[in-house]
Amino acid sequence: MVIATGTLLLALPVASETGQPVKIVDALFTATSATCVTGLITVDTPTTYSLFGEIVIMALIQTGGLGFMTLSTLVALLLGKRITLKERLVMQEALNQLTVEGVVRLSRYVLFFTFLTEGLGALLLGLRFSRDMPPGQAFYFGVFHAVSAFCNAGFSLFSANLMDYRGDLLVNLVITALIILGGLGFSVVADVYTKRSWQRLSLHSKIVIRTTMWLIIIGTLMFLALEYTNSKSLAPLPLGEKVLASYFQAVTPRTAGFNTLNIGDLRPVTLLLIIILMFIGASPGSTGGGIKTSTFTTIAVAVWSIIQGKCDIEIFGRRLPRGTVLKALAVASVSLLLVVTVTGIMLVTEQEEMEIILFEVVSAFGTVGLSAGLTPQLTVAGKLLITATMYSGRVGPLTLAFAIAQRLGRQGIKHYPEEGVIIG
Amino acid sequence: MVIATGTLLLALPVASETGQPVKIVDALFTATSATCVTGLITVDTPTTYSLFGEIVIMALIQTGGLGFMTLSTLVALLLGKRITLKERLVMQEALNQLTVEGVVRLSRYVLFFTFLTEGLGALLLGLRFSRDMPPGQAFYFGVFHAVSAFCNAGFSLFSANLMDYRGDLLVNLVITALIILGGLGFSVVADVYTKRSWQRLSLHSKIVIRTTMWLIIIGTLMFLALEYTNSKSLAPLPLGEKVLASYFQAVTPRTAGFNTLNIGDLRPVTLLLIIILMFIGASPGSTGGGIKTSTFTTIAVAVWSIIQGKCDIEIFGRRLPRGTVLKALAVASVSLLLVVTVTGIMLVTEQEEMEIILFEVVSAFGTVGLSAGLTPQLTVAGKLLITATMYSGRVGPLTLAFAIAQRLGRQGIKHYPEEGVIIG
Ligand SMILES: [K+]
Ligand SMILES: [K+]
Numbered sequence: 001m002v003i004a005t006g007t008l009l010l011a012l013p014v015a016s017e018t019g020q021p022v023k024i025v026d027a028l029f030t031a032t033s034a035t036c037v038t039g040l041i042t043v044d045t046p047t048t049y050s051l052f053g054e055i056v057i058m059a060l061i062q063t064g065g066l067g068f069m070t071l072s073t074l075v076a077l078l079l080g081k082r083i084t085l086k087e088r089l090v091m092q093e094a095l096n097q098l099t100v101e102g103v104v105r106l107s108r109y110v111l112f113f114t115f116l117t118e119g120l121g122a123l124l125l126g127l128r129f130s131r132d133m134p135p136g137q138a139f140y141f142g143v144f145h146a147v148s149a150f151c152n153a154g155f156s157l158f159s160a161n162l163m164d165y166r167g168d169l170l171v172n173l174v175i176t177a178l179i180i181l182g183g184l185g186f187s188v189v190a191d192v193y194t195k196r197s198w199q200r201l202s203l204h205s206k207i208v209i210r211t212t213m214w215l216i217i218i219g220t221l222m223f224l225a226l227e228y229t230n231s232k233s234l235a236p237l238p239l240g241e242k243v244l245a246s247y248f249q250a251v252t253p254r255t256a257g258f259n260t261l262n263i264g265d266l267r268p269v270t271l272l273l274i275i276i277l278m279f280i281g282a283s284p285g286s287t288g289g290g291i292k293t294s295t296f297t298t299i300a301v302a303v304w305s306i307i308q309g310k311c312d313i314e315i316f317g318r319r320l321p322r323g324t325v326l327k328a329l330a331v332a333s334v335s336l337l338l339v340v341t342v343t344g345i346m347l348v349t350e351q352e353e354m355e356i357i358l359f360e361v362v363s364a365f366g367t368v369g370l371s372a373g374l375t376p377q378l379t380v381a382g383k384l385l386i387t388a389t390m391y392s393g394r395v396g397p398l399t400l401a402f403a404i405a406q407r408l409g410r411q412g413i414k415h416y417p418e419e420g421v422i423i424g
Numbered sequence: 425m426v427i428a429t430g431t432l433l434l435a436l437p438v439a440s441e442t443g444q445p446v447k448i449v450d451a452l453f454t455a456t457s458a459t460c461v462t463g464l465i466t467v468d469t470p471t472t473y474s475l476f477g478e479i480v481i482m483a484l485i486q487t488g489g490l491g492f493m494t495l496s497t498l499v500a501l502l503l504g505k506r507i508t509l510k511e512r513l514v515m516q517e518a519l520n521q522l523t524v525e526g527v528v529r530l531s532r533y534v535l536f537f538t539f540l541t542e543g544l545g546a547l548l549l550g551l552r553f554s555r556d557m558p559p560g561q562a563f564y565f566g567v568f569h570a571v572s573a574f575c576n577a578g579f580s581l582f583s584a585n586l587m588d589y590r591g592d593l594l595v596n597l598v599i600t601a602l603i604i605l606g607g608l609g610f611s612v613v614a615d616v617y618t619k620r621s622w623q624r625l626s627l628h629s630k631i632v633i634r635t636t637m638w639l640i641i642i643g644t645l646m647f648l649a650l651e652y653t654n655s656k657s658l659a660p661l662p663l664g665e666k667v668l669a670s671y672f673q674a675v676t677p678r679t680a681g682f683n684t685l686n687i688g689d690l691r692p693v694t695l696l697l698i699i700i701l702m703f704i705g706a707s708p709g710s711t712g713g714g715i716k717t718s719t720f721t722t723i724a725v726a727v728w729s730i731i732q733g734k735c736d737i738e739i740f741g742r743r744l745p746r747g748t749v750l751k752a753l754a755v756a757s758v759s760l761l762l763v764v765t766v767t768g769i770m771l772v773t774e775q776e777e778m779e780i781i782l783f784e785v786v787s788a789f790g791t792v793g794l795s796a797g798l799t800p801q802l803t804v805a806g807k808l809l810i811t812a813t814m815y816s817g818r819v820g821p822l823t824l825a826f827a828i829a830q831r832l833g834r835q836g837i838k839h840y841p842e843e844g845v846i847i848g
Contacts, residue, residue, distance in 0.1 A: 340700070
C-alpha cells in the first residue's frame with residue numbers, strides 16, 4: 001500500500017523535474033526501491049524528480065526503514081530465540097507480556113532513536129554542504145542524505161552519488177556513522193544505552209558489535225591492499241584519501257549502497273570481496289539486509305569449535321544453543337541456494353560474465369543497491385528476477401523466522417533413534 | 425615416496441615415446457596427478473609416454489587409489505562417528521579391537537573388491553576396443569581405462585579422452601559403472617554385499633546410495649535441458665546420444681574427470697552446474713574427492729528440518745546426531761572458504777574470468793581433473809596454487825577428521841551457560 005501510494009505520487013506531473021510525468025514503470029521501480037531501502041535506480045534521482053518527488057522518496061525511505069526496523073526488532077525479540085523447548089516456554093510468557101502497549105512503546109523508542117540520530121547527522125551534513133550551496137538547499141540535502149544513510153537506502157541527490165566527497169573527512173565519518181548505527185539493529189543500540197558496560201551486554205550485542213568492528217577493519221585493510229595500485233581507483237589518490245575511500249567502501253556494502261569510488265572500475269578480486277561483504281550484510285533488527293552479522297559469526301564460531309573438536313559452541317564465555325547454530329545454517333544455506341539459483345538463471349537470460357551477474361544478484365539479495373554496471377542493461381527477465389530477489393532478500397529471513405516459529409510446537413514428540421553418518 | 429619413485433621412473437628415457445626423456449617437472453606433475461588420482465595433465469599421455477611410462481602411470485593410479493581408499497575407509501570407520509560423548513566411549517572399544525590383523529583383513533577385502541570390479545570392467549572394455557585395434561592393445565587399453573575409471577583418476581590413453589566413444593552404449597555404461605562403484609566408498613559396497621536388503625542397510629549407506637542416485641538423475645536432466653540447443657555440444661546429436669552424453673557428463677564431475685564432450689564448449693550455466701557437482705563430489709571412504717555426498721545431504725536435511733521447525737534432524741526414520749550435522753557444517757564451510765580464497769588469489773594472478781577460474785579451482789579441490797581450458801595457460805603462481813589446492817582437496821577432509829578426533833577428549837568438561845543469539 002505504501003508502494004502503491006508512492007508510485008501514484010511519483011507519477012504525478014508535479015513530482016517530475018521537467019513537468020512531463022515520469023513513466024509509471026519507473027515510478028513503481030523507484031517507489032519499490034525506496035520503500036525496500038535497496039537503492040537500485042533506473043532513473044537518475046536529482047535530474048528526474050522535482051523537490052516534491054524527492055521528498056516523496058525520502059518519506060518512502062523513512063517509512064520503509066522505520067517499518068522494517070520496528071517489525072524486524074519485534075520479530076527478533078519475539079522469535080529470535082524461540083528454538084529450544086526451554087526457550088519456547090519462556091517465549092510464551094513473553095508473548096503474553098508483549099501487548100499492544102508494548103509494541104507502541106517499542107515503536108516510540110525506535111522513532112525517538114531514529115529521529116535523534118538522523119537529526120544530528122542532518123545538522124552536520126547540512127553545515128558541510130552549505131559550503132557548496134545555499135543554506136536552505138544544504139540543510140535539505142543534509143536531511144535527505146542522513147535519512148538515506150541511517151535507513152541504509154543509498155539514495156543520493158547527487159548524480160555521482162558521494163564520489164565528489166571522496167576525500168571529505170566530515171561527510172565520510174557522518175555518513176558511515178549513520179550507516180553503522182542504522183545497521184546495528186535497534187535491540188543492540190538499546191542494550192548499549194541501558195547497560196553502558198561491555199561485560200553486561202547481551203551475547204547478541206557483543207557478537208554484533210565485535211563482528212561489525214572486525215568486518216570493517218578487515219574490509220578496509222583488504223580493500224586498501226587490493227586496490228592500492230589500481231590506477232582507476234586508489235592509485236592516483238593521496239595516502240589519507242586512499243585509507244578514507246577504503247574505509248567507506250568497506251562500510252557501504254553492508255548494506256548501505258552509497259559509493260565514493262566507481263564500482264565498475266574496481267578489480268575482479270575486489271568485487272569478490274564486496275560480494276562477500278554484501279552477502280554477510282547488516283545485523284538483525286536493523287534496516288539492512290544480508291544473512292546478518294550474527295548468522296555469519298555463529299557459523300564461523302561453530303566451524304572453529306568443531307575443528308578444535310569441542311562439543312560446545314562457545315563464544316564470549318557463553319554456549320550457543322544448538323537451535324541457534326542450526327538456524328544460522330538454515331539462513332546461510334537458503335540464502336546461498338537463492339543467490340546461486342538466480343545467478344544460474346541469469347547466466348541464461350543475460351549476456352554477461354558470471355562475476356558481474358553474481359555481484360548484481362547479491363546486491364539485490366542484500367538490498368545493498370551497489371552495481372558493477374549491469375542494472376541499466378538488464379533484459380526484462382533479468383529485471384523481474386532482480387526485483388524478485390530484492391523482495392526475497394528483504395522479507396525472506398523474516399518470513400523464514402516466522403515459518404520456523406509457527407511450525408514449532410505443531411510437530412509430534414516422537415523421537416527417532418539416533419544414527420551417525422560419515423562426513424568428509 | 426610413491427610420487428618420488430614415480431617421478432624418477434617417468435623421467436627415464438625408456439618411459440618416453442620419443443626416447444628423449446620427459447622434462448622432470450612434467451614427470452613430477454604427472455606422477456603427482458596420477459598418485460592423487462586427479463587427472464589434470466600438462467602433457468598428452470599417449471603421445472608423450474611409452475608403453476613402459478603408461479604402465480608406471482597405471483601403477484601409480486592403482487597405488488594412489490587403493491591407498492587412499494583403504495586409508496579413508498579406515499579413518500571413516502574409526503573416526504566417522506567419533507563426536508558425541510556416548511560414541512566416543514564406543515569408539516575406544518573399536519580402537520582396541522581394530523588391530524593390525526583388522527587392518528590387514530580390511531585391506532585384503534578392498535583389494536579383492538577392487539581387482540574383481542576392475543577385471544570385469546577391463547574385460548568388457550577390452551572386447552569393445554578390440555573392434556578398433558589389435559586384441560592385445562585392446563585389452564591393455566581396457567585394463568588402463570578400467571583402473572583409471574574405478575580409481576576416479578580420469579587419465580586416458582586417447583588424446584581426445586573418451587570423446588570418440590560419446591555414442592557407444594557399452595563404453596559409457598561400463599566406465600560410469602566403474603566410476604560410480606569406485607565413488608560409493610568401500611564401506612557402502614561391503615554393507616550392500618553383507619546385508620542384501622535396503623531396509624537393513626546402515627543409515628550411511630542409504631544416504632550415500634540415495635544421494636548418488638538423485639545427483640545423477642537430476643544432473644542428467646539438467647545437463648540435457650541446459651545444453652539441448654547448444655550447437656557446439658548436444659544439438660547436432662541424435663536424441664539417444666544426447667541423453668547418453670548428458671548422463672556421462674553428469675556422472676563424471678563427481679569426481680572421475682573423464683569427458684565425452686568438450687567442456688570448454690559448454691554454456692556458462694552448465695559450467696556452474698558442473699562446478700556444483702564437482703564441489704559435492706563422491707562419497708567418504710572412496711577414491712573420489714569433494715565435500716562428499718553424505719555431507720551435502722546432511723546439510724540439506726538439516727536445513728529442511730529447521731525450516732519446518734523440527735528440533736530433530738530426521739532422515740530414513742533415523743535421527744542424525746548433533747555432531748554429524750556440525751561436522752558437515754565444518755567440512756562444507758572450510759571447503760567453501762578454501763575455494764573462494766584460492767579463486768580470489770587467482771583473480772589477481774591469472775587474466776581470466778571468475779567462472780573459468782572457479783571451475784579450475786573446484787576441479788582441483790575435488791580432484792576431478794576436468795578443465796574449462798585454463799590449465800595449459802596457468803602462470804607459475806597459478807600452477808602452484810592449483811597444485812596446493814589439489815593436495816588440500818585430497819588430504820584435507822581426512823586431516824580435518826583426524827584433527828577433530830585427536831582433540832576430542834583433550835578439552836575440559838567445563839560448560840559455559842547457554843545464551844541465544846538472533847539469526848537472520
Ligand atoms: K541499500
Ligand atoms: K579425477
